[in-house]
Amino acid sequence: MSETSTYTVVGMTCGHCVASVSEEVGAIAGVENVDVDLASGRVTVTSGSPVDEAQVKAAVEEAGYALAPTA
Amino acid sequence: MSETSTYTVVGMTCGHCVASVSEEVGAIAGVENVDVDLASGRVTVTSGSPVDEAQVKAAVEEAGYALAPTA
Numbered sequence: 345m346s347e348t349s350t351y352t353v354v355g356m357t358c359g360h361c362v363a364s365v366s367e368e369v370g371a372i373a374g375v376e377n378v379d380v381d382l383a384s385g386r387v388t389v390t391s392g393s394p395v396d397e398a399q400v401k402a403a404v405e406e407a408g409y410a411l412a413p414t415a
Numbered sequence: 416m417s418e419t420s421t422y423t424v425v426g427m428t429c430g431h432c433v434a435s436v437s438e439e440v441g442a443i444a445g446v447e448n449v450d451v452d453l454a455s456g457r458v459t460v461t462s463g464s465p466v467d468e469a470q471v472k473a474a475v476e477e478a479g480y481a482l483a484p485t486a
Contacts, residue, residue: 359479360431408430 351387352412368403422458423483439474
């Protein structure tokens, strides 16, 4: 069974940005798939077990972007 | 002695775009230096001998961008 979590990333402007975020988030242990939508900034993370949001935040920041503040 | 030519590239939105253009244009035979300004799109090419504009155009397009139409 897989867990799916969705985040919103701000600051991505092009396909290279998408690739950078995908690469960093995809490198988190347990992550099986990362889907990034450039237009909306929506990042969907599929993993075998729940991934700590702090790890996702760190990966996004490592790529050079930021998570949108949660409402 | 070096030749310097300046072009305007449209479509670059971030540092990754700058890096892609620099890499492709820098790979043209004879090119010694490429300076790219993201904000203006200005690309300055320094080479040992004049570089054919068609080669610069092709390199920019290979990177996924376009030369601005000349006035």
